Amino acid sequence: MNPTAEARPVLDPLFAPPFPQAALPVLRNPQLRKNVAHAIDVIQAKRAKLVAEKTDWQELRTAASAIRMHVLENLGAYLEQFEARCTAAGGVVHWAADAAEARRIILDLLRQENASEVIKIKTMTSAEIQLNPALEEAGISPFETDLAEIILQLGEEEPSHIVVPALHVNRSQVREIFARRMGLKNLSDNPKDLTNAARTFLRQKFLTIPTAISGANFLIAETGSVGVVESEGNGRMCLTLPRAMITLAGIEKILPRFQDLEVMLQVLARSATGERMNPYTSLWTGVTPGDGPQRFHVVLLDNGRSSILAKPKQRQTLKCIRCAACMNACPVYRQTGGHAYGSVYPGPIGAILTPQLMHMKHAQSLPFASSLCGACYEVCPVKINIPEVLLELRAQVVDQERKQTGRISDPMYLGLRIANFFFASAGRFHFAQRMGRIGLGFFTGKDGWIHSLPSVGGKWTQTRDLRGLPQQSFHEWWAARGKETK
C-alpha cells in the first residue's frame, strides 16, 4: 500500500485539526498501528535492558536534570559566553527571534554562498521553522541525508517521531518509495539493500555539494563548541566535506562545560536508541584551518522559548534533550503514532512543548492527549515532570475557554462548583450520599449494577456498567460497628 494514499497529515499547529480528530486516520489504519507498535516495542526493550545495567542510572538522571536546570536559570550568561567563544574560534553567531527571522538569516547566508543545493543533517529545529519549503521556494534544493529523512523527503511523508522519524513506514513501503524516486526497479525490500541504495544515492551529493545545514544536540558555553550525535555517518559527512556550514540550534541547547557531556552522552544514547553509545558523536569548535568547513555560522533560535522560561512550573519543558524516550513509553502515542499531534514534536513532550511554543494560541487539544499515567516522567533522562506541566496547561486552556464562553454557561464549571459545595462539609456530603442512594436506587438492577442512566449519565452507561451505591457508607458502617462493640 502506498503510505501517501491517505491525506498528508498536517504538522503545522496553526492548521492541524484537534488531536482526537487527527488521531482517527491512524486508529483506522491497522498497518500503520502495527508499524508504530513494532518499532516502539523494539526500542523499549533495548532501552530497558541498557538502563537496568547502569547501577548509577538515577544518579545520572539527577545530575542531567540539575545541569539542564542550571543552564536555564543562567541562560543569558551562558549564551553570551557561547557566542564569545564560538566567535573567537572563527564562527559567526546569529540570533533569530522567531521562525521567519531564522529562515531569512539562513537564506541570506545561502545566497552569500551562491548555493543552489544544500545537504542537511537531521534537525527537528529546521522542521519546526519549516525550513525546507522556504528553501525550495527560494530555488535552493535541500537534500536530507539521514536515512529516515530521505524516506520522508522522497516519499513526501511527514515525520512521526523525533529520533526515528520514519518509524511508521515499513520496509515494503520504503522499497516502493526508493524504487519510484531513485529509478531502481529491481530493488528488494531487504533493509540492507535499501540502506545501500541510500548510500549510493547520497555519496555524490556529499562529495559535490559545498554547503550544509545541521542542528545541534549541544552547544558548549565554555568552549563555543557544537556537538552532534548520530548513527549513520551522514552527519560526519556534512560536518567535514562542505566549505560552508550553518548550524541551527534552539537557545536552550547550551551545556555549561565540555565535561558535562560525560553525563549527557551517557543518558542520551541509552534513552534514545537503547545503545550504550551512539555510533558517532562529533564535536567541533568554530573553524579549524585545514579541517572541515572554513566558514561556519550558528543561528540561535528563540521562537517562543524565552516565553516558556518565564513560567516557573513550565520552565522544565526546556530541559528536554530530544531523546524521545517519553513517546516510546507513552500508551497514547503507541496507539495514535506521531501525526495525530499536529506538530513536528509528537508524544508527551510535544503535547507540552507545542502549545507553549505557540503561546497557547494553538494546539490546545494536546494537553488533553494523555492519560496522566506518568510513564513519560519515569523514563525522562532529565526528569521533566510532564504530567505536572500537562495539568498546568490544561488549567490554562480551561481558563481561556471560560473567558470566552462565560462562567455561567459552562456546565463543567457549574457542576464542579456544585460538587465543591457538597464536598466542603461532612454534613452536606453525607446528605448528598443519602440522596444519591435514593435517586440511583431507581436505576440499580437486582444484581447491584446500574446498566442504564438517563440524560448525561447515559454517556457513561452507553459503554459500561456502573456499580450501584452500597446500602451503607464506610462512615456509617464504622459508626455502627463502634456501637456494637460497646
Add this chain to the structure above:
Amino acid sequence: MSAPADSRQRILDSIRGASVDLAVKDRLDQASAYAALPRAYVRRGALPRQACVELMMTRLREYDAEVVECAPAQLPATIAAQLAAGGKRSVVAPAGLPAEWLVAGIDWKIDHDLPVAEIEAAEGVVTACFCAVAESGTIVLHHSATEGRRVISLLPDWHLCILHSSQVVETLPEYFDRCVKPPALATYVSGPSATADIEMTRIKGVHGPRFLNVILVRDEG
C-alpha cells in the same frame, strides 16, 4: 554580522525578563552554583586493568569490529598482516603517523592536505586514537597529527585503528578526566556506521567506514 543586532538584544532581554523570579539566585555566583550541582554518578570503574581491556575488546566485537592483539614490538608486523589480510594496497595515513607504522609494500597516501577525491579513492586508512572507553566500546579521536583530519577516517571504507591498552579507560567520566583541556575537534566512534531506521533492523555501514579494525597493543603490565 548579518542578523540585526536588536534581535540579539531582544532575546537576551526576554531571557533576563523571564528569569525575574531567579534574579536573586542569578546574582548568586554562577560558578559556585555550577560547582554545587549533584554528581553522585560513577566516575571511576571498578574493574581490574586486564578485565577493563577485555571488556573493550568484547564491546568492539559486539559491534562487528575486528580486533587483534599484539606486543609493542610486533606492531609494524601486525599492521602489515592486517593490511595484507584485508587486501589493501592504497592506504591513507595522517601526516604524523610514526614512520615505523608505515610498513613496506603499501602505497601510502600521507595526508598533507590530500584532495578529497584521492582520499575517497583509497582502500583504507590507518590512524592512532586519543583513548578508548571500555564500557561503551567507544574509540575517541581528537584529530591530532597521529589521528589525522576528520575526513581521512571518514571516507575510506576500511579503518584500521591502533589502540594501546594503556589508553583504555573503563567509564566515560574517566575519559573526561584524561582531557587536560577540551579538544577543539573530537569524534567518538562506537562501532561502525549503522542505522536502524527501517523497521528497527540494525544495518551496518551507511555512510561512514563499513569496516572497523582495531589493533590492541599490549603496552602495560
